[in-house]
Amino acid sequence: IVLTQSPGTLSLSPGERATLSCRASQSVISNYLAWYQEKPGQAPRLLIHAASRRATGIPDRFSGSGSGTDFTLTIDRLEPEDFAVYYCQQYGTSVLTFGGGTKVEIK
Amino acid sequence: QLQLQESGPRLVKPSETLSLTCSVSGGSISSGDDYWAWIRQPPGKGLEWIATVHYTESTYYSPSLKSRVTISVDTSKNQFSLKVDSVTAADTAVYFCARHVNFWSFDLWGRGTLVTVSS
Numbered sequence: 001i002v003l004t005q006s007p008g009t010l011s012l013s014p015g016e017r018a019t020l021s022c023r024a025s026q027s028v029i030s031n032y033l034a035w036y037q038e039k040p041g042q043a044p045r046l047l048i049h050a051a052s053r054r055a056t057g058i059p060d061r062f063s064g065s066g067s068g069t070d071f072t073l074t075i076d077r078l079e080p081e082d083f084a085v086y087y088c089q090q091y092g093t094s095v096l097t098f099g100g101g102t103k104v105e106i107k
Numbered sequence: 108q109l110q111l112q113e114s115g116p117r118l119v120k121p122s123e124t125l126s127l128t129c130s131v132s133g134g135s136i137s138s139g140d141d142y143w144a145w146i147r148q149p150p151g152k153g154l155e156w157i158a159t160v161h162y163t164e165s166t167y168y169s170p171s172l173k174s175r176v177t178i179s180v181d182t183s184k185n186q187f188s189l190k191v192d193s194v195t196a197a198d199t200a201v202y203f204c205a206r207h208v209n210f211w212s213f214d215l216w217g218r219g220t221l222v223t224v225s226s
Contacts, residue, residue, distance in 0.1 A: 034212035036154075043203055043216035044154065055214065087154055091211055094167050096144075096156040 001026055001090050003099035011107040018075040020102045022088035027068045029092030035064055035073045036087045038101075044087065048073060078104070109134040111204050111217035119198075119224050125191040129204030129217060136185045137162040142210050145178060145189045147200040148219075155200075159210065160187055167210075194224045 002025040012018055022033065031051040036044040046055040048064035051071055061076040075082055083106050088099040115127035129143065136143065144159040158178040159167040166178055172191070180187040191198055201221050205213040 032211065036213075038154075043205075043219055044213070045216075046212055046214050049212040049214075055212075089154075089156075089212065091207070094210075095170060096159070098154040098156065101153045 001028065001093060001095075001097050003088050003090060003097055005086075005088060005099035005102045007102060008100075009103045009105060011105050012078055013107045014078050014080055016078050018073075018078055018082070018104050020073040020075075020086055020104075022066075022071040022073070022099050024069040024071070024090060028071075028090045031067050031071075032090060032092040033064075033066070033071050034089045034091065035062075036089065037082075037084045038087065039084045047086075075104070080106075109206070109215060111206065111215060113202060113204050113217045113220040115220065115222070117220065117222060119194055119222060120226050121195055121224055122193055125189075125194050125198060125222055125224070127189045127202055127204075127220065127222070128186050129188070131185045131187075136180065136187065137182050140208050142207050143180065143187045144205045144207060144213065146203045146205055146213070148203070149197070149200045157189065157191075157202075159207070196224050198222070199224045 004023045006021045033051045035048040038044040052064045063074045085101045085103045110132045112130045119125045145157040160178045160180045175192045177190045201219040203219045204217040206215040207213045
């Protein structure tokens with residue numbers, strides 16, 4: 001399954017809302033889709049699993065939605081520490097795939 | 108708490124074999140629900156899943172790398188390993204080891220290690 005993320009880069013100011021898209025080339029079984037945040041020099045951090053379930057310790061300004069082939073990560077009220085690269089990943093099949101990433105940068 | 112740590116050579120010559128080990132501490136690699144994976148990230152690029160292993164030695168591979176990659180587990184040492192044969196410059200990347208419970212999302216990651224392929 002090929003995952004296409006858009007936009008490639010999102011330029012926003014702190015306090016604004018970020019809306020990131022992840023589109024799958026075929027339906028993701030059981031909506032087994034995750035979102036990760038990656039900062040320079042750090043390992044990715046799991047934010048959302050099963051399309052909409054926040055991982056342990058993730059603030060509630062992060063939310064995931066969607067089903068089938070279209071998924072969205074929303075970050076309400078961007079904090080300075082939220083500027084990073086975000087990846088989606090599907091685990092509905094035994095061949096795991098990541099999207100190409102969306103960079104959220106400070107405007 | 109459970110932690111993962113990658114180790115292995117940071118520099119590999121072209122055509123040789125890249126070998127990395129991930130040590131699991133703070134818990135057992137033999138937990139029935141846990142799967143163990145390698146993921147890589149070329150400089151400035153995105154994430155690529157390479158392979159996954161279960162302590163029962165069941166293995167799963169990315170089709171694009173399957174012909175050159177071997178993943179294995181050593182329960183006596185609480186480690187799992189990766190070998191990539193016939194490397195080229197395109198295999199230069201940060202290599203992460205990670206856990207995914209029940210083959211779901213990756214909830215625990217090592218810090219990653221940069222491996223450079225160069226003569």
